[in-house]
Amino acid sequence: LLPEEDSGLHQLVSEIIAFRDRRNWAQYHNPKDLAISLCLEASELLENFQWRTSDEAVAERPAQIRGELADVLIYALLLGHSLGLDPEATVREKLSEAERKYPAGKAYGSRKKYTELERED
């Protein structure tokens, strides 16, 4: 395993930050505006699905969906960076939490929320 600092994700964040800094945009990248931008890009992603079935959207708008998903990922990484969060640790922490809330034995094939799963004890 590679040390965390050398991971592909950390390299990617460095490239995004370098892109931003070459344009002197850090001055606009406060957590609030990055959170707003993340939501706006998520809405642009959703727009590709509006009035289409899931299958139609994926078949008809692959490049647009890919582009908006990239925007979402970039803003998510920028927001995490601005908050001093390690993206991999942040996701792994959430995954362990989800592992506790949704044990595979109970949650397998179920769309119930964890609070409903717990009630079945």
Ligand SMILES: [Mg+2]
């Ligand atoms: Mg966009």
